[in-house]
Amino acid sequence: MPALYYFRKMLHTEQLYNYFLHHPTISTDTRHLPEGCIFFALKGPSFNGNRFALQALEKGAAYAVVDEEAGDDPRLLRVEDALKSLQDLATYHRHRLDINILAITGSNGKTTTKELTAAVLKKEFETHYTQGNLNNHIGVPLTLLQLNDEHDFAVVEMGANHQREIAALCEIAQPDFGLITNIGKAHLEGFGGIEGVKKGKGELYAHLRNHGGLIFIQLDRPALRDLLHGYDNIISYGESAAVQYQGRVCESSHEFLEVEVLRPFHLRIRTQLTGDYNLDNVMAAVAVGSQFGVEAHDIKEAIEHYVPGNQRSQISRKGNLLIVEDTYNANPSSMKAALENFRRNFKGYKIIALGEMLELGQGAAEEHLLIARQAQAIENATLLLVGPLFEEAARELSCLHFPDSPACAAWLRTHLPEEGALLVKGSRGSKMEKVLDVFQEA
Secondary structure (H helix, E strand, C coil): CHHHHHHHCCCCHHHHHHHHHHCCCEECCCCCCCCCCEEECCEECCEEHHHHHHHHHHCCCCEEEECCCCCCCCCEEECCCHHHHHHHHHHHHHCCCCCEEEEEECCCCHHHHHHHHHHHHCCCCCEEECCCCCCCCCHHHHHHCCCCCCCCEEEEECCCCCCCHHHHHHHHHCCCEEEECCCCCCCHHHHCCHHHHHHHHCHHHHHHHHCCCEEEEECCCHHHHHCCCCCCCEEEEECCCCCCEEEEECCCCCCCCEEEEEECCCEEEECCCCCHHHHHHHHHHHHHHHHCCCCHHHHHHHHHHCCCCCCCCEEEEECEEEEEEECCCCCHHHHHHHHHHHHHHCCCCEEEEECCCCCCHHHHHHHHHHHHHHHHCCCCEEEEEECHHHHHHHHHHCCEEECCHHHHHHHHHCCCCCEEEEEEECCHHHCCHHHHHHHHHC
């Protein structure tokens, strides 16, 4: 009888929120259960959190939210759908806080832009922002549920690999402001091509148009301008004289990006980022910060102190050898930009180790060949291609090819130059960071 009772009693969002107010920490993973948290038993293709609900309670969770019969413990809170309840709870919580939410999406650079923007906003506001890669249908609600009354601002990263995902995340987060970094060749398989990417990312602008939100836009990018559909509640940034926040890349004698803000104020920023492609990310942070009242000197300080992490364009040295690690993600657009930056800004002998780009669908072979050709054209460089998707390109171009990153690392162990530069880049699934694990042991 008790089990049947708990199975039938469904909690609504308002009732669940009362539990959350007393236990405002959420977990979806029994391996990481803060004492007194609420555990949400989520389900996926290869797991079912309902099976671990009682275990979560034993480990210290105050309650477990389940959508299947999981026992007769009164701390089991029954809902129709645990994931939907998590998302609804996050939206409910978001509307009970007096907080500004800026949503950021895009094919490349969204994490760097998020972190730069958050660093700038922190100079003036209590700011929370997406941690790590919690940018999907689970991560966004978890980010929102970490907010509290002390926060003034939230910077929420939104990722997607199919159409309608950004729209769904906007329904959850209800952002007041939004920014699309760019439109590029990422997740082509899921989006159905570049036009699908454009439509999918444009769902953020559509949400803001429908709700009178403010859009921050790199106005020099035609693909982004097209998504405005005449909407004029915008703040623009870029390189041309047509934008409100204008900046440019400064010529420098070192590997780090320097940016000069030309208007509406003058500022020179020496970043700890590599790559001219980061200009847009820096200018986005400048525009957002300035628009919300952060002083120019504070913007400069915040950006200059930001150090990239998570294997994104990180620069290190081993003696006279410069190492550029960009192994968190890769797609044709980011690969092209990274290679061009490596060609222009790194001198001497070079080694280029490229791992596969995933989720490209039927055009994968052609995209890998195009990138391999671009890399091979870089003077005074040795090209290393890693993974099955690069095999055909390596054969056509007579490049060194390795089945996986450990094999590439084994070659590098005996071929490391004493000076020069090494670029290692690939999609997360290609595990190119293992190349550097071995390299660092050498």
